[in-house]
Amino acid sequence: xxxxxxxxxxxxxxxxxxxxxxxxxxxxxxxxxxxxxxxxxxxxxxxxxxxxxxxxxxxxxxxxxxxxxxxxxxxxxxxxxxxxxxxxxxxxxxxxxxxxxxxxxxxxxxxxxxxxxxxxxxxxxxxxxxxxxxxxxxxxxxxxxxxxxxxxxxx
Amino acid sequence: xxxxxxxxxxxxxxxxxxxxxxxxxxxxxxxxxxxxxxxxxxxxxxxxxxxxxxxxxxxxxxxxxxxxxxxxxxxxxxxxxxxxxxxxxxxxxxxxxxxxxxxxxxxxxxxxxxxxxxxxxxxxxxxxxxxxxxxxxxxxxxxxxxxxxxxxxxxxxxxxxxxxxxxxxxxxxxxxxxxxxxxxxx
Numbered sequence: 001x002x003x004x005x006x007x008x009x010x011x012x013x014x015x016x017x018x019x020x021x022x023x024x025x026x027x028x029x030x031x032x033x034x035x036x037x038x039x040x041x042x043x044x045x046x047x048x049x050x051x052x053x054x055x056x057x058x059x060x061x062x063x064x065x066x067x068x069x070x071x072x073x074x075x076x077x078x079x080x081x082x083x084x085x086x087x088x089x090x091x092x093x094x095x096x097x098x099x100x101x102x103x104x105x106x107x108x109x110x111x112x113x114x115x116x117x118x119x120x121x122x123x124x125x126x127x128x129x130x131x132x133x134x135x136x137x138x139x140x141x142x143x144x145x146x147x148x149x150x151x152x153x154x155x
Numbered sequence: 156x157x158x159x160x161x162x163x164x165x166x167x168x169x170x171x172x173x174x175x176x177x178x179x180x181x182x183x184x185x186x187x188x189x190x191x192x193x194x195x196x197x198x199x200x201x202x203x204x205x206x207x208x209x210x211x212x213x214x215x216x217x218x219x220x221x222x223x224x225x226x227x228x229x230x231x232x233x234x235x236x237x238x239x240x241x242x243x244x245x246x247x248x249x250x251x252x253x254x255x256x257x258x259x260x261x262x263x264x265x266x267x268x269x270x271x272x273x274x275x276x277x278x279x280x281x282x283x284x285x286x287x288x289x290x291x292x293x294x295x296x297x298x299x300x301x302x303x304x305x306x307x308x309x310x311x312x313x314x315x316x317x318x319x320x321x322x323x324x325x326x327x328x329x330x331x332x333x334x335x336x337x338x339x340x341x
């Protein structure tokens with residue numbers, strides 16, 4: 001930008017007649033690093049203003065919000081509900097899993113009741129036979145007793 | 156879909172009340188401006204931080220009325236400005252004479268050390284010499300680059316009064332800068 005133009009803007013600036021756009025133009029000129037020597041003394045002013053604008057409260061300063069405590073309890077209650085939901089989910093999943101397992105076990109033996117009845121009857125018959133034969137075996141014990149009695153009577 | 160439905164429902168039920176989240180969103184774009192203005196007026200970082208902290212409390216207490224203001228952000232800056240000026244008044248009332256004595260001493264030592272300081276610190280020193288009103292205006296207009304109508308809303312001053320005071324402040328700065336500049340070169 002032309003030097004005469006800058007001088008005009010600068011004079012307007014000190015009369016507080018510049019618009020915001022013109023002030024930004026001035027600042028851009030003085031921060032450009034390409035300033036006419038006779039205007040160099042104004043560089044610190046504009047770089048100071050620009051530097052001040054970049055100060056951030058957010059960096060390094062932690063403000064306490066007036067409602068911090070309230071907020072805290074809100075969060076804990078949220079977590080409480082979260083834990084309740086989690087435990088319900090665990091219980092449900094265990095229940096569902098066992099149920100699923102049961103179904104699976106049932107499905108592997110799709111037995112009709114007739115065959116089941118037949119099988120159990122067979123099983124029971126086999127058992128009675130086994131008991132009968134084992135009972136017959138026991139008769140030999142009686143024989144043992146008889147011979148013992150004979151011997152004792154003889155003495 | 157369900158969430159948006161719930162949201163709009165709660166919105167229509169309580170249109171005026173500001174919740175914590177909305178308050179944080181409201182504060183976010185202006186908290187740095189509030190801090191910088193406090194820093195300009197109160198100088199110390201600690202005091203500026205405390206001031207902003209207290210202004211947050213004041214604003215939170217007024218949260219239900221905040222949305223009724225034409226420009227709530229400008230209102231927040233106004234509260235900040237007034238709070239800082241109150242703090243300065245309190246300080247001055249408490250130890251006026253002592254402060255004055257200290258000031259004399261300090262200005263002499265400042266004068267001595269000015270050469271050693273860099274040019275930006277020199278501008279900061281010059282600004283400290285301005286009146287509170289002038290400092291506020293420079294801060295709002297030249298640092299924050301606010302529009303005149305915003306500054307009118309914040310300060311409650313008339314446009315012409317703002318321009319006159321701002322021009323006076325800028326010319327004072329120019330005078331000091333030129334003085335220091337010529338002193339340095341000669």
